[in-house]
Amino acid sequence: MTATLTRSARPTVFARPSGARKFKNGLATTLVTAAFLVALVPLVWLLWTVISKGFHVIMSSSWWTESQHNQTQKTPGGGALHAIVGTLEQVALCSVISVPIAILVGIYLVEYARGPFARVTTFMVDILTGIPSIVAALFIYALFVSTFHHLRSGWLVSMALVILMVPVIVRTTEEMLKLVPNELREASYALGVPKWKTIAKIVLPTAFTGLVTGVILGVARVAGETAPLLILVGYAQGMNANLFGTKFQGSLPGMINDEFTNLNTATGGSAYHLDPNGKRVAGGAINYAPDRMWGAALTLIAIVLLLNVIARFVARFNKVSQ
Amino acid sequence: MAKRIEGKNLNIYYGKFLAVSNVNFTIAPNSVTAFIGPSGCGKSTVLRTLNRMHEVIAGASVQGKVLLDGDDIYESGIDPVAVRRTIGMVFQRPNPFPTMSIYDNVAAGLKLQSGRIRKSELDAVVEKSLRSANLWGEVQDRLNKPGAGLSGGQQQRLCIARAIAVAPDVLLMDEPCSALDPISTMAIEDLIRVLKKDYTIVIVTHNMQQAARISERTAFFNLAGVGQPGELVEMDDTQTIFTNPTDKRTEDYISGAFG
Structure with a gap:
């Protein structure tokens, strides 16, 4: 005073x-x-x-309807359908396996885990997040090809991608579930709702948009991985839609890599230099590899973007209309 | 049906820390009982033990008995989920479920408890609960809008409607008006007076005038010092507590000498 x-x-x-x-x-x-x-x-x-x-x-229609079957960098035409199909199949199988596992692990860590076991699990997830894709690929190769004598196949790529995708989604799921206010859980408990139902009907819907973001981040993380492709299935120019077959399978990163190696090497065996930006070769011949390389890169970005848009749409649809 | 609540030798812990020691009380059915006392004295903690919400916090535990019409809710084998269906709770901050409409918020308890309920039955419960919470007139034409879009006072009445929709016997309120303006507070207080016809109500409040206005019985909690457990100093008719308390500490707190 x-x-x-x-x-x-x-x-x-x-x-x-x-x-x-x-x-x-x-x-x-x-x-x-x-x-x-x-x-x-x-x-x-x-x-x-x-x-x-x-x-x-x-923008050429053949891009979406044809493969690179029998094409060389000197022949025009062909498309990326084989690569799009391969990538979509591999990523889809990977997601179908990863998303449920990762979200359940995230739920376990946030809602149930107590004590040292939880800390160890979080630590392991952190380590997994930092695993290079080629190491994941080698692990799968060692396990399935070397140990179980399975031939190289598209689904093995999916298995390697699972190792890369799970930790990404676990981490985002954890963060998103932690953002859900405890008051909502308590409100639900106080209504006499059991814990698992509180998680399923209150916590997960509240965090839904964030969980979708996590899944998209996971997809984006694995869709462009190249090392598992090279080690576990190889690259085929022609269409191979059989994810579980034992032949080479096309994929967008594989196609980018393949066309990149075609930039500097002629099929005839005589090597000549070519600027990745230009199409003209010294001798006046045309090289279609740069076009295909950039086209595949753009297609890969477009697919991830499209998935993102769909996910946003789903997330919005899920909300109560304002 | 409103029920009687008795606390017997309650010792409430957070981990190894004894937060509230040796609390004994009886709360009559169809009455309003106010818990008052300075911050940190354990009144909210005691309230949360009455519907086994205390143990939701990691490491928290309770010793002693809480009898609901003579049945111990802490007896081994008793499902805390079943206890909470009988003893509802309204929280300090309005917390409607953000993903749900007004209708779904009120229906949430019934839907999530028992799964399938006929739509017509649910409609009736939602309307009755919103009417009881004195909110029906304001929201009847926008039941499918998000509950989070209401004002703070409306949200709190929505939470009360949500709590009474599952037909509990007892309603616990943890400072239900502390985040509200005076007009909304008055609306909630009017509501509490009406609700006590059907429920036993226990309310924690920092507002002593509020305790004096709405409660028949008042319990004063205090703690001897920082790090000491909280205790129930005295519990009596609200009239007596505010005019002629037995304990010197109660008188000091009521008259504003501390707290």
Whole structure:
């Protein structure tokens, strides 16, 4: 009380911010904006590069309806259907296995796990997140091909991708479930709803959008992996829709890799240099490999983007209409 | 049916820490009982032991008995889920389920408890509960809109409707008005006076005027000091607590000497 009475009279006009504070504010604002732009530049640049070099390729109708069967870099035409089918099959099988496992593990870690076992599990998931794709591929090769003498096959790629996808989805599921306020769980318990039903009907729907994001992140993580393809199935130019067969199977990353090796090497055996940007070769011959490479890259991005849009749509559909 | 609640020699723990020691009380059916006391004295903790919500917190445990019309809810083999169906709870902050409409919020308890219920039956329960919570008039033409879109006071009445839709015998309220403005608070208090016809109500409040306005019995909780367990100092008719308390500490708290 006395403090209020003895407080010295304040100046009637409010002081303006000091020069030093204005400077610091300006500096911080500039730094943050600059960081944003620096982060944006490579992203926009990359997208522009891929679109500008690949767009005209994927706009041809044969791109979506034909394979590269019997094509060389000197023959025009053909498409990426074999690669699209292979990638979709491999990623689909991987997702069907990974998503339920990963979401259940995430639920276990957040809602049930207590004590050292939970900490060990979290730690193992962290380690798994950092496993390089080629190591996952070698592990699957060692297990199925070397030990069980299974021949190389598309589904083995899916198995390697599972190792890469599960930890990504587990981590996002964990984070998303932690974001669900405890008050909602308590509200549900207080209504006499059992724990598992609280999780299934209250917690999961509340976190649904976040869980979908996690799944999409997982798909995006594995769709472009190349090492498992090279080690576990190889690349075929022709159509092979049999995920469980023992022949080479086309895939988008495999196609990008294959066309990339065709940039510098002629099929006739005489090597000549070619700029990845240009089509013209010194001798005047045409090389279609760069087009196909960029086309496959753009197709891969487009597929991930399309899945993303579908997932957003599903997530919105799930919400109560405002 | 409203039921009598008795607490016998309750010792409530968080891990090894004794949060509330040796609490004994009796709460009559169809009455409103207020728990008052300074922050940290354990009144919310005691409230949460009355429907076994305390043990939801990791490491939390309870010793002693809580008798609901003579039956111990802590007896071994008793399902806490069944206890909570009998003893409902309303929380400090309104917490409607964000993914659900107003209708689904009220219906949530019944739907999630027992699965299949006829739509007409559910409609009737939702309307009755919303009417009991004095919210029907405000929301009847937007039952399929999200519950989170209501004002704070409406959300809290929605939570009360949700709690009474499962027809409990007892309603526990943990500072139900502390996040609300005076008008909404008055609406909830009016509601509590009506609800006690059908329920036994226990309410934790920091607002002593509120305790004086709505409760018949008042329990004063206190703690001797930081790190000491909370205790029930005295429990009596609200009139007596506020005008002629037995214990000096109660008088000091009521008169504003501390707290």
